[in-house]
Amino acid sequence: MIGFLVKKLFGTKNEREIKKLKSIVEKINKLEPDLDSLSNLELRQESLKLIEKVRNNNHLSEAITEGEIVEELPLAFALAREAAKRTLGLRPFDVQLIGALALHKGMIAEMKTGEGKTLVAAIAIYLNALTGKGVHLVTVNDYLAKRDALTMGSIYKFLGLSVGVINTNHASYVIEWADEEKFKRALELDKRVWEKGFFGELLPPEKFDIEARKDFFTVAVESDRRSAYAADITYGTNNEFGFDYLRDNMVFSKDQMVQVKGHHYAIVDEVDSILIDEARTPLIISGPSGEDVSIYYMTDAFVKTLIKDEDYIVDEKNKTAVLTEKGVEKAEKYFNLENLYDPRNVDILHAINQSLRANTLYHRDVDYVVKDGEVIIVDEFTGRLMPGRRWSDGLHQAIEAKEGVKIQAENQTLASITFQNYFRMYKKLAGMTGTAETEALEFKEIYNLDVLVIPTNKPVKRIDYPDLVYKTKKEKFNQVIEEIERLHKQGRPVLVGTVSVETSEYLSGLLKKRGIPHNVLNAKNHEKEAEIIAQAGRVGAVTISTNMAGRGTDILLGGNPEFLAKEILKKKGLTPETATEEQYAQALKKAQKITQEEKQKVIELGGLAVIGTERHESRRIDNQLRGRAGRQGDPGSSRFYLSLEDDLLRLFGGDRLKALMDRLKIPENEPIESTMVSKAIENAQKRVEGQNFQIRKRLLEFDDVMNKQRQVIYSLRRDILEGVNLKDEIKLWLTDIVLYFLDKYAPADQYQEKWNFEELKKTFKEWLGVDIDIPTDKEWDRKELEEYILKHLEEYYNQKEEKLGSSLMREFERYMTLQVLDNLWKDHLHNLDRLRESVYLRGYAQRDPLVEYKKESFELFEDMMFKLKYNTIEYLYKLQIQSEEVLEEEKAKKEKEAEKTLRKADTNKEEEKKKKVIKYKNRMERRKK
Template sequence: MKQHGGRFMFKRNKLLESYEFIAEEINKVNLQHLSNEELLNKSNSLKQLALDGTSSDELIIEGFSLVKEAVKRTLGFEVYDVQLAAAVALNDKKLIEMKTGEGKTLTAVFPAYLNSLSKKGVHILTFNDYLAKRDALWMKPIYELLGVTVGFVQESMSIDEKKAAYGCDVTYVTAKESGFDFLRDSICYNKEDLIHGSFHFAIIDEADSILIDEARIPLVIAVSSDEKGSNFKKVRDAVTSLDSLTDYTKDEYGQNVYLTEKGISHIEALLACGNLYEKENFDLLTQVNSALYAEVLLKKDVDYIIRNGKVEMVDEFTGRVAKNRHWPDGLQSALETKENLEVRSRGRILTQITLQHFISLYENLSGMTGTAVDARYEFSEIYDIEIVVIPPNKNSNRIDLPNYVFTDKEAKYQALVEEVKTVNATGQPILIGTSSIQESTYLAEQLLNSGINCQVLNAKNDELEAQIIERAGVFGAVTVSTNMAGRGVDILLGGPEGKDVEKIKSLGGLYVIGTNLHESLRIDKQLKGRTGRQGDPGLTRFFISLEDDLIVKYGIQNIIPKSRMPKHQKEPLKNAAFRGKINQVQRIIQGNNSDLRRELYKFSLILDDQRQYMYNIRMSIIEGNSEDEILSKDFPTLHEKLKQQYTLAEIEKFKKNLRLFNIDQCWSEYLAKVASIKEGIHLNLLGGKNPLNVFNLTLVEEFDILQEEIEEAIKADYNKLLNSELSFEEISERNKPPVSTWTYFVYDNTLDSFLGIGMLPVVALLQVGEAVGLRKLKGYFSGLSFDIEALYYKLVNKS
């Protein structure tokens, strides 16, 4: 491993040296004597070369020197050498790690300009709408001086506004909205209705958040159905009557919850449903499991908030409301029932794609973030993208103090409040990063009760984000925030006005305090990276306790011998071994989560290939490159009759829309079938089979059936037309894209139960067996071809 790491570091440094050499060549070019018009003429000459096939590598020195001069003339900035080297790396399709405050937004303009010259389109994929608009408008003068058009996409825009933005040479858009626009294209019927531009080149901002943390979240486009969940209230009443000590149990890490034998009997009696695990009770079982999960594992103001009469999910990585994101339908409905809200109509999914697979559509890909190295193997394996670490323009003066570890939360918060009081008395600005809305609210109350005024930034007021963050560096400021991933706004010492900067520097700069460690080391590093920008002084420290969620959830306290476990005390623990054990387990957790994401990626490969196949077929039909001969070959009499009544153009449109309609209907049903297959895929563990192999083989078989179903559905419609069950006009009216759709993200945890940490196959067998008991297992798996009773006793006896 060390040897591999050594090779990686050597290769990276060699690359950086080559980029720095190119940066030096760019700096030798002097364009100060040229007028703006002459700059534009030079840019147009480069554009012609690019259109004639000259590569961006051949144009890089002259192109980047033009951008550098344009930056100086429009924004008044001097471009740092490290920014130029980083820009060269981006143009070379690399993922750069640049620390916070080093100017990633400006750096991205260089490769965006150069790759826009070929007129194939460049997308800069940002984390939120605010950043997309801000960065586009901020950088727009640079592009316009060089004759390049720039636009930005917002979720609220009309189709025409989006088409105009995508039609620009450079488009700033969130990765999610770009993905949704791709999905909208995949259900349209006419070429002129297509929204999205080409997938030529993408530069991803906050790349680790988009490509790693949110990569497997499916983006969904759906149409409302009339189906209502009438059973949810009754099911929830049954679930809330269960005894937490005897009726259900959680897995080792609190990620899943299971009914026990006694709990199942209680549910069966309360719902009068007979054997809950019989096939006819599958939907009811799903509702029970969803209600139990919502009741036991999901916490208000931690996992979700209630706003405007709706359940809104909180993003675990950013602490912000995950706009338009839903849990799977059953769990979403269970939460709405839990909070006494209207259970909204369940949607029928038309199509979906994960961010991971959407990003892979781009021919050329580069990215930038402040924390990439910790996930370098994932970036390499899944995206085949190499990381280049860009040194800071000025050496960091940040001091990362050792973590304080307390025996309990009460001692931690008391010490933290005292620390804030002491530091705040000097005027040194403080930023406190918390893990949840609940914690941020609680801590703010404690500070206010101690006479300390503070600003709070969490999912309940995230619309005030920019204003709060930009004031976090002023003299005397205390800001409490949920974690800072993807915030995208620099904290300037002294605020935007730069007031009292020298005084704040003399105090040590911005003091960042973390109240919890996260499962991902990158999240902790992003919080630390909020201070010490551009050589400024800065200070960080984490206050953690042995009662924190991360430590309790993963049983870190179990690693420490009971004889060495300290009693409750107010002071932090002095033994550094506690910090070492906690850091060790945090690294193990991050590695396990990375393994989980890679496994989940394998489960999505076949389905994504099938989705792309269907998308390509639809595009071929829309563009008129697909010949449909069913009508002429299988229904010649009907075909002749239609030719007498309608024009050739009307018949061709009818055939096209009929096929598109049935493709969409069958694909939607196929996705529902795949979801059902995935829900039950863990059963293959009990059969001694590899779930991934079974899943992939099943999808291949089902996809063949899908193709047949599409053809049969089309023929069925022609038969209805032939037999006058439906008229040409009635079918034409039906064969249209849905008028009203809605988009959302699904937090899909259906595979976590057997791929998650600690849930290896044998462990899963034992946990399922012990949780539900032999009787229910026999009922649940009655159709499977192995002796569940013998397997159950064999495993239990072995344990």
Template sequence: MALRDRLRRLVQKPGSVDLAPFRAIVDEAGAREERVRELDEASLTAAAAALRAGDGPVEADDLAELCAVGREAARRALGERPFDVQLVGTLALLSGHVAEMATGEGKTLAGALAAAGYALRGRRVHVMSVNDYLARRDAEWMGPLYRSLGVSVAWVGQASTPGQRREAYRADVTYAPVSEIGFDLLRDRLVTDPADLVLTEPSVALVDEADSVLVDEAMVPLVLAGASELDAADPRYADLVRRLRPGLHYATDEEARNVQLTPAGTREVERALGVDLYAAEHLAVLTAVNVALHAEVLLHRDVDYIVRDGAVKLVSESRGRVALLQRWPDGLQAAVEAKEELEASPSGEILDSITVQELVGRYPVRCGMTGTAMAVAGQLTEFYSLRIAVVPPNRPCVRDDEPDRLYATSADKEVAIVEAISEAHASGRPVLVGTGDVAESERLARRLTRAGLDPVVLNAKNDAEEAAIIADAGGYGAVTVSTQMAGRGTDIRLGGSPPSAAPGTAPASTDGSDHDRVAAAGGLLVVGTGRYHSSRLDDQLRGRAGRQGDPGGSVFFTSLQDDLVTRYAPDEDVRASSGADGRVDDKGAHWIVGHAQRIAEGVDLEIHRNTWRYNHLVGLQRRELLAEREDVLRGDRADRMLAAERPERHAELTGTAGAPAVAEAARQIVLYELDRCWAEHLAILADLREGIHLRSLGRGLDPLVEFHNEAVPAGKRLLPEAKRRSVAAFEALTASEDGIDLDAADLKRPSATWTYLVHDNPFGSLDERAFRGLVSMFKRRR
């Protein structure tokens, strides 16, 4: 290895992938560029088609040719010649890594070239995005490139019909939100005819915003529910808990995100309802009161959710956007709707579910791209066996990241934030302010308005206007106040975007004079109103400024009263003096803020690990049942099984209705009983997981071990029970020369189904609350 390469490797981030082999391939691609540029359109497509020939390991020569052909195809089809670093990112993806590329460095194009590379080797690629808009935009934007390379591309969105989905998934490359792919998988698991299947076999998952999907949303369950007779929340419980007084009737543990009735509160509830609240026969009443209390006290409007169009919409903590299709478990969802005096949304029985982590884990090949991956490199390796390739920017980043400005109180901090924004605005410098939630964004906007500024607010309430707001956020003198939603999938250009820039097209360059005027003022200034619970989210916000070598700056304002500090470092002894403006310069006080953030990240990791341990067992049981279901769906396993169990009955029915009718009836019966048993098993496991904590806590046992002790035998009873029910249903069949009367077999599937993402355990189950007890342990580590 040359001395230059050794030095380069030495300064690379620890744990990252060595880029030297990729650079060598890119250099070789550069040597071929002149030859490839002379090819006509047909020859260029033929050169790409030639790469399809091989089925063995991909050689460096093939990769160099792919880069050269792909670069020329992009230049002609999109008017963009990929930089060398973009091709390095492409090669990292083709090697099964996560490519960390800074904002504005062309991840979309690098991902498209990688997807085409996989497709040319005969593999179907699912490019997983975070929402419909990005899936459609990127598929249409990159469409000419794919066509030039002879690769088919399609996209899937929420409004896509089953037929459109089926066709889209048969393309070489399919862009789709990760949730839609998960929902299609869940629906496929309930089909009773192979012709109704939508998804193809999993091959390659290329994940956009990989850290957000694979870490932040890894444990989010995607749910398929069916209509059932469940009662809506009784509004009288919401009215009752609304009258209770904090401190007197209930006590809140902020660290554990828990609330419970005091003795006085119990007496008040019993007086109002006229029941003995803790009597065994009133367990349902006690549960309803507790859920209503949680909804009233621990879930806050414009923080955890907003109300839009007469419905409760959850807000994603990591993105600041409305969490589309997401809801809490039925009881809590109904309680919040009762609290807001809204009509109850449909509730039903869970037919199946899958976590995002399990969904992505189905793919033999996984890779991804994002601007912030190294902060979660350990988790990406532990849970997905992925490594990080840190791709340097095409132009060095010259953004000025100031040290945090720490204040003693939140009030002092807010005054300082308004002053800093006003000062920057006076010089014409655009400012993007990142806030923690909807309520804070609106409160700060009101203060800025009173200070004579005219801020634009971007939060979950007006997320439909995001593209337009972000397009102007880099304009001269612009002030944009946003939640974390401005940290994903956006690109802020100095001087703003020209009117000609259309969604789904390659962004045009801005007017040079506007760009230069804003650059002369210092470029975009990013202001954070506090540290997030993850340093990754801080980095995402910072990354809005300083794109592609532009000038820019960032600064975070924090206080010792911030939620991060009071929740994760509440007992730290702070004896730092502050100036007249409340600013604290003591190094020990600054250390506490960083320490609290590290604790928060550590606790979140332990919760992720623990939740994965529960879901891993469920996944193994699901896999066994699905293997059985697949054999029944596509073959004659059901017919053979029932013929062996009840040969006389089978012969009788065959003689009356014919062998094909009996085989089809057997298949429908067994599929129904397998699905029925699985839905019941999921309900049992949900009850078991919540109840096991109370039992294990009282006896000092490990809740995970206790869960396994009961869940494993329950799983082993699944298939025998489905078989027993199938035999009984087969015995009860009636037949005639016209066929089998399946309607009389009572194989009633839900009259309606729907899909959603469930915000599982928003307050943490007891085992997760125990992990938050790690705060005290982490706190002692310095």
């Protein structure tokens, strides 16, 4: 009651924050008339002055990085707004400035589809790029990274900042001004971008001369990756930023590192997709492990003989499958084993478990597709294919065996990091999306990010109808088809959302029977994604789409003139590249006329109709689908059609609803539409979201253990690459190892008579190849003995250094340490993978797996650090450098031996031939007889 009164009197926390930010927007708006009167050159000079001021003032620079509302902020935002007007012809709305303020403060700005998040980010980026520390804009794919960098690059370049782009396959670019010739060809393309108006308020033609745009047109120029990161602003995908961080910690020279500026400020586009949906899968750089994978064919054949609920139990909610006692007995008999759980059988047990999961929990055309003899993962949240990504720990191999395709060798982890730990490295992190509020708790708990819901520029006109629930899937799909047919006859465009490839193809089949023309957008044809989604708003268009629903591409009512112009040219055998400027201009003009007329008709009919064929386990994904309709004040509607046989309802409370429908004797073709049903569905989704949150949180807890170790190793690597004096470090390591052997053979708590001098001398001889004469008739103090041994070892090392020279010795120290460190770290990661798998079994013994993992992983890490010291010192002491003359002699000797072996082989071949000829002659003689 008190909370209700507080909200009524003072507004919600979100409303209070928006009110505060509106007062700053007023200050920004007051500066607009003055800046509007400046020439382009004067405006640029204002920006250059601001850049100089911020970069020469460490306190101010740090305050901006911390997200403070500094005195210079209104001017920076006003400059960015004015630059957008002059270069793009777009004036950001006030709500876009509020969104930019939220991003600057290190918050998540939740903005509806079509509200212009791209321009919002650019304003916050400009302010933070003034520091020169580097700003990263993280997006979901290469296309968006390059497109947004090019479009917004005009603003940054105009204001005196540099921009870079990183794409997959090591492609990278810097954004530069185009010359006159390039501008001419791109003029019409840019015109089309503005006419969409999705970056902000489109200025009227009399206020913006498109021909003047040639001074501000940008192009992407190929560049090296290091230069792209050295720019003030860098656009790229989450995977590439993460992988480049891992690669930087695997290089052998500082010059090979690319993320030169570190991690200061990042804005994550589609933040829910990157920081939540993809956070369950860590980034892994791997190499071949050399393990035999044929075992998966055998375990797959065995698993296919098992009977569900008798030999194994499946828990769909928690995505687990385990053998029963009877199943274990069958496995032991099948593989001729005495005890399946014997440590020697760990590989077979692991392969059986993964084959069981592959056959019971992972389904073709839902979790993966088989394409060109390869198993390709389908992203469960976006529906997109993920070529190159593989499930780890043998699961991918088990699915390959299940599908009968060639099993690719299992890889071993060389470096890995979770998205959570990667993005938590940034001093300031912000994000933007259309759907974040439902995951606000997770964003706060994991990333310390608050969500701010930004008001829309125009009121949302979309009507969200209540869900309809049917008894069976068959009846549900019949009703969906009826509704599509009804809307199609009216001429309303329809977007149908499905949760899997299988469902989208099933619906497509039903529509074909009815003769309804449609497009299918799923993981099998995602290459045409932009084209299909761009035309989904045309009169009578029917589009079936998996959950990707064209994120990043607007559905324009009436269609997209750019794509329609391409179709017009295609009918004439032309493309935008081969057509003359006049031909293209005519095609575009015709396309614009068609789309404008159709837009008006679609608006009159009620806008885009969104139909969901199943509720996703995350409310956020459903909201994304709904958000495809009703952008920027457009009309639209949405409705979800469900059945009691849907996975979500079947697993969470569907039985109660089924009993209710039976009791009320509701016919199969009549749906339930009530608040109780909606509440049950929402509760089911909340439970699944809670489970997924716990999975991600648990993954993070385990990775946090490894992260501390990762930081130690990567910090050591960076010190080595930056030229830290390793000789002093190696002296310390040598002392540690000498003390270890002294504790073993000459313990401080024992009398000298019991010390084993022979073993001590033998150890140093075998380990380092150094003879140390330790007089046994002398009375030794332990400290004195330690100093005596260290003195001899250091003298030996110094002699070696004199022969080689100091600079060469420092180079060998660096190279050897990095080589040993990388090999040990790789093995350590492999051991941690196996440890993580084994500790879960200890839960049955009432022991917390995480506590066990922390304890044993620390012991493994301590062991690895000991081996690092031991092996590095051993290699450096035993290092032998030969002169060029000796190397040439050895080379000549090897060549001589090779020639001798070859001659001997030729002689043997000749002898073999002679024997065969004699044999043949003898056989012929016998035949004659």
